[in-house]
Amino acid sequence: MLVLLGILVVVAGFVARINPLLVILAAALVTGICAAIVPGVSLADLYQAAVATLTAFGDAFNDNRYFHVVWLILPVIGLLERAGLQERARMLIGKVKAASAGRLLVVYLFIRQATSALGLTSLGGHPQMVRPLVAPMAEGAAEVEAGGALPDDARNRIRSMSAATDNIGLFFGEDIFIAIGSIILMVGFLEQAGIIVEPLQLSVWAIPTAIAAFIVHGFRLLMFDREVRRRIAAPKAEAGQ
Incomplete structure (x- = not known):
């Protein structure tokens, strides 16, 4: 004892x-x-x-030392941000005239879902991808459309939508990969209930759901450009009055 x-x-x-x-x-x-x-x-x-x-x-x-390598991501990202990574990302996307916050996030949604479906779930994420790259690039695209600095509410809305896009891409993409934990959990749960299924079967049935999620959220992102324009135009209209 x-x-x-x-x-x-x-x-x-x-x-x-x-x-x-x-x-x-x-x-x-x-x-x-x-x-x-x-x-x-x-x-x-x-x-x-x-x-x-x-x-x-x-x-x-x-x-298990190889598992601790991921902790190196945080100081590396901190050093990159201090060296101007976010500013460089804004400058890069600012040179693409056809880019907008919504279109950029649609591309990222596709990449995030595709890589998650292959089991590469660590390629994206809030600390290593959204904060240092995706969100600044989306803000830069919106600044090009606005012709200047963004109001705080528009900037915060773009950041939140960037994080949400990463979540949706990961959530609906990872279930296509047969060796992910959620698939194994569902296989074990169904087996306890007397229903025997192969992981590949669940992965195949996750594909239509992932496609539907991409279409729905992709449409939301295209409509998101209109919302950003309204948030940008509101302070200008108030200043004009």
């Missing part, structure tokens, strides 16, 4: 609002040491138990 002291450490640490990583590490050490407590145990044995616990942490980190 002594190993349950680790749970008390977790509860006490969260109540005291201590750094969660430190709390979990302390709880693991307490659990590992308590597990070694037996009649006749010595301090040397407890020390060895603590070392073995820390060794297990190190081995787990080393064995």
